[in-house]
Every structure is written in structure tokens, then in C-alpha cells.
Amino acid sequence: MSNDAYALAAEAAVALKELTGVDSFDVALVMGSGWVPAADAIGTTISEHRVTELPGFSAPSVAGHSGVIRAVDTESGRKALIFLGRTHLYEGRGVDPVVHGVRTAIAAGVETVVLTNAAGGLRPEVQNVGDPVLISDHINLTGANPITGATFVDLTEVYSRRLRELAREADPSLAEGVYVAFRGPTYETPAEIRMLRALGGDLVGMSTVLEAIAAREGGAEVLGVSLVTNPAAGLAGTPLDHQDVLAVGRATAARMGVLLGKVVGK
């Protein structure tokens, strides 16, 4: 296996084509916590595999769907690659594993990347738990970046306006928001949440931004969608409980599947 991250992604893309029998993919989707049930609405499954069958992917540190990839035929005949779960920076394996899936997808032909996640809501005055929110921009507080060297990628429009408009055609009620990423794994303190609100954040999470940067470096168009699964720390009376998070995701996933299916098919 190559020790160069980009060469490793190219190797994984070759293995992916052999494994799935698909010689080029059009769109990739990363399904965050609670989004997995939405994957079924994307199209007809061609094949499903454990990611450890591909170079550069590790077994998930958390049991469950993460660590599974699915090749899908969408209704409009496009080839979709769906990652049921992702690698997080807080797993401590560095930045390259976090973006390896996106880099592999782009090396396999993908030109559109859809990043979904579960996030804390910073605006309980307008957000409800269970709301999907289109990501309009991000604030990267992870302290990390997938790119090394003098590659000055423009991030003026990381999250495609065109794809956001397609999503809003499918569901005009969709709101937009700025997603703030922390490294995690701890949730924020109430003081940090007050800081994020002052910085203009609307959503807070521990994923997505590094994958989005890697996708833009690879020339792909990006759509990001968060599912508000909890009021961020200090904004509601109760402590955060990850089980509540997952329950909300499951309840909302069917609606999200219809939305993603419409956007992906275009």
C-alpha cells in the first residue's frame, strides 16, 4: 500500500471498481449518524461491502453501520457510492483517514459529494430537534486541514449554491446554516456554545469540514446537510445524550431520503 494519501486513494478507487464492477461513479454520499436509513431511498443497491476490503480503510472504531460502502443505481441512471458512516478526527488516526473516502470516491470518477451529519443546534429560537438544515458555509475549528503544502484552494463557495437550490426545490421549507466543526470527542461547554453563537455559527459538529475541503481540492461539487439532533450545550435544560441523538435521526431519515434521492438524481 502506498504511503502517499493521494496514491492510496487512487489504489482504493481501482479496488473499488473491481469490487463493485462499476467503472465510474458519478456521486458519493457520506451518511452521518442517523442518516443511514435515508440511504435506502437513493436507489437500487448493486452491491455492498465492508470498507476494509479496500486499501487505506480501517475497521470502524464504533460498531454499527460505519465501515460499509454501497454501490447504487439511482433512478436517473447515475452511479452512486454511499458510505454508511465515516471516520472522525477524534478517533486519533490523523486527518488522511478522515478524508480517504472522499478522495477515493473522486478518484473513482465522482463529481458530486453529499455530506450529511448529525449536529447540535445553536439557534433553538428557530431550530427544532429533527430539522434538516442545508449547510451554507463552515467554520473549521478542528485545528486541522487535509491539505499540506502550497495548495491554496479557494473556499469561497464550498457548499454549492446550485445543489442547495435543487434541495430547496425538493423541500422549500429547508433552512440554511453555518456549520462549526470541533475536533471532539467532547461536546462543547456552554461558554464555547455562547462563543459559537457570537461567531455566527448555527450548527456544531465533529465532522464534515475536512471532507468538504478535500472534495473541493478534488474539484467536486459539495452539498452538506445537517440533522439537528440536540440543542447545543447550555441551550436546553438537559445534558446531551447520544442515544437521543440517534433516535431523532432514525425518525427523520425517511424524509431525508426523499430529499437526497431528488437531489442526487439530477
Ligand SMILES: Nc1nc2[nH]c(I)nc2c(=O)[nH]1
Ligand atoms: N461538537 C458537537 N457535535 C455534536 N454532534 C451532535 I449529534 N451534537 C453535537 C454537539 O452538540 N456538539
